[in-house]
Amino acid sequence: MTLRVGHISYVNCVPFFHFLHQSGFNGEIVSGVPSELNRLLAAGDIDLSPSSSFEYALHWRDYQLLPGHSISSNGPVRSVLLFSPVALEELSGKSIAVTGESATSINLLQVLLREFHGCRDLDCEVPGGSVEEVIADGGSALLIGDRALRAAMRGGGGKIYDLGELWFRHTGLPFVFALWIVRRDAAAAKPEELSRFVRQLAAAREMAESDLQALAAVTPERSWLGEEGLVSYWRQMSYDFQDRHRRGLELFFRLCGKHGLLAEQPELSRIQT
Ligand SMILES: C=C(O[C@@H]1C=C(C(=O)O)C=C[C@H]1O)C(=O)O
Known part of the structure:
Protein backbone atom coordinates (compact mmCIF):
# COMPACT_ATOMS: atom_id res chain seq x y z
CA MET A 1 0.00 0.00 0.00
CA ASN A 74 8.76 33.11 15.46
CA GLY A 75 7.99 36.78 14.89
CA PRO A 76 6.98 38.04 11.42
CA VAL A 77 5.71 35.37 9.00
CA ARG A 78 5.34 37.66 5.93
CA SER A 79 2.59 35.56 4.34
CA VAL A 80 -0.35 35.85 6.76
CA LEU A 81 -1.40 39.46 6.39
CA LEU A 82 -4.31 41.69 7.26
CA PHE A 83 -4.62 44.63 4.87
CA SER A 84 -6.59 47.42 6.50
CA PRO A 85 -7.17 51.12 5.96
CA VAL A 86 -8.04 51.50 9.67
CA ALA A 87 -6.28 50.62 12.94
CA LEU A 88 -6.99 47.20 14.48
CA GLU A 89 -8.94 48.77 17.36
CA GLU A 90 -11.38 50.26 14.86
CA LEU A 91 -12.39 46.98 13.21
CA SER A 92 -15.35 46.25 15.55
CA GLY A 93 -18.53 46.10 13.52
CA LYS A 94 -16.65 46.57 10.24
CA SER A 95 -16.66 43.95 7.54
CA ILE A 96 -13.42 42.03 6.99
CA ALA A 97 -12.99 39.95 3.82
CA VAL A 98 -11.15 36.72 4.62
CA THR A 99 -9.46 34.18 2.38
CA GLY A 100 -11.29 30.91 1.80
CA GLU A 101 -7.94 29.07 1.80
CA SER A 102 -7.38 29.12 5.57
CA ALA A 103 -8.61 27.54 8.78
CA THR A 104 -5.94 28.63 11.26
CA SER A 105 -5.32 32.23 10.20
CA ILE A 106 -8.98 33.28 10.13
CA ASN A 107 -9.27 32.12 13.75
CA LEU A 108 -5.94 33.72 14.67
CA LEU A 109 -7.28 37.01 13.34
CA GLN A 110 -10.37 36.72 15.56
CA VAL A 111 -8.29 35.82 18.61
CA LEU A 112 -5.86 38.73 18.09
CA LEU A 113 -8.62 41.29 17.52
CA ARG A 114 -10.82 40.10 20.40
CA GLU A 115 -8.18 39.27 23.00
CA PHE A 116 -5.60 42.00 22.43
CA HIS A 117 -7.30 44.82 20.52
CA GLY A 118 -10.67 45.05 22.26
CA CYS A 119 -12.77 44.28 19.17
CA ARG A 120 -16.35 42.98 19.34
CA ASP A 121 -18.89 41.99 16.68
CA LEU A 122 -16.42 40.95 14.03
CA ASP A 123 -17.94 40.45 10.62
CA CYS A 124 -15.50 38.15 8.79
CA GLU A 125 -16.68 36.66 5.51
CA VAL A 126 -15.22 35.08 2.38
CA PRO A 127 -16.16 37.60 -0.33
CA GLY A 128 -17.99 36.69 -3.56
CA GLY A 129 -15.16 38.17 -5.64
CA SER A 130 -11.46 37.97 -4.89
CA VAL A 131 -9.90 39.23 -1.66
CA GLU A 132 -7.44 41.17 -3.82
CA GLU A 133 -10.34 43.22 -5.25
CA VAL A 134 -11.49 44.10 -1.72
CA ILE A 135 -7.96 45.32 -0.94
CA ALA A 136 -7.81 47.33 -4.18
CA ASP A 137 -11.17 48.92 -3.24
CA GLY A 138 -9.74 50.02 0.14
CA GLY A 139 -11.49 47.38 2.32
CA SER A 140 -10.04 45.29 5.17
CA ALA A 141 -8.97 41.82 4.14
CA LEU A 142 -6.95 38.78 5.19
CA LEU A 143 -4.74 36.85 2.76
CA ILE A 144 -2.38 33.92 3.34
CA GLY A 145 0.33 32.09 1.42
CA ASP A 146 1.74 33.18 -1.94
CA ARG A 147 -1.20 35.49 -2.62
CA ALA A 148 -0.33 37.39 0.59
CA LEU A 149 3.33 37.67 -0.43
CA ARG A 150 2.32 39.00 -3.86
CA ALA A 151 -0.23 41.46 -2.45
CA ALA A 152 2.37 42.83 -0.03
CA MET A 153 4.76 43.38 -2.97
CA ARG A 154 2.03 45.34 -4.77
CA GLY A 155 1.52 47.43 -1.62
CA GLY A 156 -1.42 49.82 -1.50
CA GLY A 157 -2.84 52.63 0.53
CA GLY A 158 -3.68 50.97 3.83
CA LYS A 159 -1.62 49.38 6.59
CA ILE A 160 -0.39 45.79 6.43
CA TYR A 161 -0.48 43.82 9.68
CA ASP A 162 1.63 40.64 9.92
CA LEU A 163 -0.29 38.18 12.13
CA GLY A 164 2.81 36.21 13.11
CA GLU A 165 4.43 39.41 14.32
CA LEU A 166 1.32 40.52 16.24
CA TRP A 167 1.06 37.12 17.96
CA PHE A 168 4.73 37.27 18.95
CA ARG A 169 4.41 40.83 20.23
CA HIS A 170 1.51 39.88 22.52
CA THR A 171 2.64 36.41 23.65
CA GLY A 172 6.41 36.13 23.08
CA LEU A 173 5.76 32.70 21.55
CA PRO A 174 5.95 31.07 18.11
C1 LIG B 1 2.36 30.56 7.12
C2 LIG B 1 1.30 30.25 6.45
O1 LIG B 1 0.47 29.40 7.05
C3 LIG B 1 -0.51 28.65 6.37
C4 LIG B 1 -1.79 28.94 7.00
C5 LIG B 1 -2.76 27.98 7.17
C6 LIG B 1 -4.13 28.35 7.68
O2 LIG B 1 -4.37 29.54 7.90
O3 LIG B 1 -4.97 27.45 7.87
C7 LIG B 1 -2.45 26.65 6.84
C8 LIG B 1 -1.22 26.28 6.40
C9 LIG B 1 -0.08 27.21 6.38
O4 LIG B 1 0.72 27.02 5.26
C10 LIG B 1 1.02 30.86 5.14
O5 LIG B 1 -0.10 30.85 4.65
O6 LIG B 1 1.93 31.39 4.55
Missing part, protein backbone atom coordinates in the same frame (compact mmCIF):
# COMPACT_ATOMS: atom_id res chain seq x y z
CA THR A 2 1.24 3.50 -0.74
CA LEU A 3 0.63 6.67 1.18
CA ARG A 4 -1.50 9.52 -0.11
CA VAL A 5 0.19 12.70 1.08
CA GLY A 6 -1.20 16.23 0.92
CA HIS A 7 0.96 19.11 -0.31
CA ILE A 8 0.22 22.79 0.38
CA SER A 9 0.64 24.64 -2.90
CA TYR A 10 2.54 27.53 -1.29
CA VAL A 11 6.20 28.36 -1.53
CA ASN A 12 6.55 27.88 2.25
CA CYS A 13 6.18 24.11 1.68
CA VAL A 14 9.09 23.75 -0.76
CA PRO A 15 11.65 22.80 1.95
CA PHE A 16 9.51 19.76 2.86
CA PHE A 17 8.72 18.55 -0.64
CA HIS A 18 11.51 19.41 -3.06
CA PHE A 19 13.73 16.44 -2.15
CA LEU A 20 10.99 14.03 -1.04
CA HIS A 21 11.17 11.75 -4.10
CA GLN A 22 14.95 11.88 -4.02
CA SER A 23 14.71 10.69 -0.40
CA GLY A 24 12.86 7.57 -1.54
CA PHE A 25 9.19 8.55 -1.34
CA ASN A 26 7.14 6.84 -4.06
CA GLY A 27 3.57 7.37 -2.88
CA GLU A 28 0.97 9.80 -4.17
CA ILE A 29 1.06 13.57 -3.68
CA VAL A 30 -2.16 15.61 -3.73
CA SER A 31 -1.74 19.40 -3.97
CA GLY A 32 -4.15 22.01 -2.72
CA VAL A 33 -4.62 25.08 -0.55
CA PRO A 34 -4.94 24.41 3.20
CA SER A 35 -8.76 24.44 3.31
CA GLU A 36 -8.89 21.82 0.52
CA LEU A 37 -6.33 19.61 2.24
CA ASN A 38 -8.20 19.94 5.55
CA ARG A 39 -11.32 18.67 3.80
CA LEU A 40 -9.54 15.75 2.11
CA LEU A 41 -7.88 14.79 5.40
CA ALA A 42 -11.14 14.92 7.38
CA ALA A 43 -12.87 12.80 4.70
CA GLY A 44 -10.07 10.19 4.67
CA ASP A 45 -9.22 10.93 1.02
CA ILE A 46 -5.58 11.52 1.98
CA ASP A 47 -3.59 9.78 4.74
CA LEU A 48 -1.47 12.66 5.98
CA SER A 49 -0.64 16.25 5.16
CA PRO A 50 0.83 19.45 6.43
CA SER A 51 -2.50 21.02 7.32
CA SER A 52 -4.04 23.77 9.42
CA SER A 53 -3.34 23.48 13.15
CA PHE A 54 -6.97 24.54 13.66
CA GLU A 55 -8.12 21.49 11.64
CA TYR A 56 -6.20 19.29 14.08
CA ALA A 57 -8.08 20.95 16.95
CA LEU A 58 -11.47 20.40 15.29
CA HIS A 59 -11.04 16.67 14.63
CA TRP A 60 -8.21 15.69 16.99
CA ARG A 61 -9.73 12.33 17.94
CA ASP A 62 -9.23 11.18 14.33
CA TYR A 63 -5.65 12.47 14.06
CA GLN A 64 -2.10 12.16 15.30
CA LEU A 65 0.95 14.34 14.69
CA LEU A 66 4.26 13.64 12.98
CA PRO A 67 6.72 14.87 15.59
CA GLY A 68 9.31 17.58 15.00
CA HIS A 69 7.77 19.47 12.08
CA SER A 70 5.43 22.42 11.62
CA ILE A 71 4.96 25.58 9.62
CA SER A 72 5.39 28.28 12.24
CA SER A 73 6.47 31.85 12.76
CA PHE A 175 2.69 30.70 16.22
CA VAL A 176 1.99 27.29 14.66
CA PHE A 177 0.02 27.71 11.44
CA ALA A 178 0.30 24.13 10.20
CA LEU A 179 1.17 20.72 11.62
CA TRP A 180 1.94 17.43 9.90
CA ILE A 181 -1.32 15.60 10.59
CA VAL A 182 -1.84 11.85 10.07
CA ARG A 183 -5.17 10.09 10.20
CA ARG A 184 -5.20 7.52 13.03
CA ASP A 185 -6.79 4.90 10.77
CA ALA A 186 -4.05 5.39 8.16
CA ALA A 187 -1.33 5.16 10.84
CA ALA A 188 -2.85 1.85 11.97
CA ALA A 189 -3.29 0.48 8.42
CA LYS A 190 0.09 1.55 6.98
CA PRO A 191 2.59 1.57 9.88
CA GLU A 192 5.64 0.58 7.81
CA GLU A 193 4.93 3.06 5.04
CA LEU A 194 4.51 5.73 7.70
CA SER A 195 7.76 5.03 9.51
CA ARG A 196 9.56 5.07 6.16
CA PHE A 197 7.88 8.39 5.39
CA VAL A 198 9.01 9.88 8.71
CA ARG A 199 12.64 9.13 7.75
CA GLN A 200 12.17 10.35 4.16
CA LEU A 201 10.60 13.64 5.30
CA ALA A 202 13.40 14.31 7.79
CA ALA A 203 16.01 13.59 5.10
CA ALA A 204 14.23 15.77 2.52
CA ARG A 205 13.97 18.69 4.92
CA GLU A 206 17.59 18.34 5.97
CA MET A 207 18.77 18.35 2.35
CA ALA A 208 16.71 21.47 1.64
CA GLU A 209 17.81 23.36 4.75
CA SER A 210 21.48 22.49 4.24
CA ASP A 211 21.58 24.71 1.12
CA LEU A 212 18.61 27.06 0.81
CA GLN A 213 20.47 29.12 -1.80
CA ALA A 214 20.71 26.13 -4.14
CA LEU A 215 17.04 25.31 -3.49
CA ALA A 216 16.03 28.89 -4.36
CA ALA A 217 18.00 28.68 -7.62
CA VAL A 218 15.69 25.87 -8.86
CA THR A 219 12.40 27.04 -7.34
CA PRO A 220 10.04 28.53 -9.97
CA GLU A 221 8.72 31.22 -7.60
CA ARG A 222 12.13 32.93 -7.85
CA SER A 223 10.65 34.60 -10.94
CA TRP A 224 8.59 36.92 -8.73
CA LEU A 225 10.05 36.61 -5.21
CA GLY A 226 13.72 36.48 -6.23
CA GLU A 227 16.29 34.00 -4.96
CA GLU A 228 17.26 36.19 -2.01
CA GLY A 229 13.57 36.75 -1.25
CA LEU A 230 12.96 33.00 -1.15
CA VAL A 231 15.95 32.31 1.08
CA SER A 232 15.07 35.05 3.57
CA TYR A 233 11.40 33.91 3.62
CA TRP A 234 12.34 30.28 4.35
CA ARG A 235 14.94 31.37 6.94
CA GLN A 236 12.47 33.35 9.01
CA MET A 237 9.86 30.56 9.00
CA SER A 238 10.23 27.95 11.70
CA TYR A 239 9.75 24.39 10.44
CA ASP A 240 10.42 22.79 13.84
CA PHE A 241 8.03 21.75 16.53
CA GLN A 242 9.68 22.19 19.90
CA ASP A 243 8.45 22.93 23.40
CA ARG A 244 8.01 26.66 22.66
CA HIS A 245 5.88 25.81 19.62
CA ARG A 246 3.73 23.53 21.77
CA ARG A 247 3.22 26.32 24.31
CA GLY A 248 2.25 28.77 21.55
CA LEU A 249 -0.15 26.23 20.06
CA GLU A 250 -1.79 25.39 23.38
CA LEU A 251 -2.24 29.09 24.18
CA PHE A 252 -3.87 29.62 20.78
CA PHE A 253 -6.27 26.72 21.35
CA ARG A 254 -7.13 28.03 24.85
CA LEU A 255 -7.86 31.51 23.46
CA CYS A 256 -9.99 29.96 20.69
CA GLY A 257 -11.97 28.22 23.46
CA LYS A 258 -12.33 31.47 25.44
CA HIS A 259 -13.70 33.31 22.40
CA GLY A 260 -16.15 30.59 21.38
CA LEU A 261 -14.20 29.39 18.33
CA LEU A 262 -13.45 25.89 19.68
CA ALA A 263 -15.89 23.71 21.61
CA GLU A 264 -13.24 21.61 23.39
CA GLN A 265 -9.50 21.58 23.97
CA PRO A 266 -7.62 19.02 21.85
CA GLU A 267 -5.01 16.64 23.20
CA LEU A 268 -1.73 16.67 21.28
CA SER A 269 -1.02 13.05 20.34
CA ARG A 270 2.09 12.05 18.37
CA ILE A 271 2.61 8.90 16.35
CA GLN A 272 5.01 6.38 17.88
CA THR A 273 8.11 6.09 15.72
